[in-house]
Amino acid sequence: MSLKKQYLKSKPVCKVTFKLNKNEAKAAKNVRLLGDFNNWDRSAAPMKKLKNGNFTATIDLEVGREYQFRYLLDDNEWENDWEADAYMSSPASFDDNSVVAL
Secondary structure (H helix, E strand, O other): OEEEEEEOOOOOEEEEEEEEOHHHHOOOOOEEEEEHHHOOOOOOOEOEEOOOOOEEEEEEEEOOOEEEEEEEEOOOEEEOOOOOOEEEEOOOOOOEEEEEEO
16 A cells, blocks of 8 residues: 655645555455545545556645545445555544545
């Protein structure tokens, strides 16, 4: 798992690429990236599955904020990004959410 950040010079936006490797995906057929940026919408488009079995998604996020997020495997099991910038308690469960800070 990893986060790659590319800050745009023209506006206060950062292109963030989220990557979940195939081991963390646990043989999932689809993975969704859910978080503050999409209101934790379970109908969000799945991440792109690469030929090597990893999943990836790139989204534009506003700079100067922190966003909580998690990966949803096969619409059933939650997974954190263990290389996230921080972790915060989830109000919806006993687990922590991953955080990306921009």
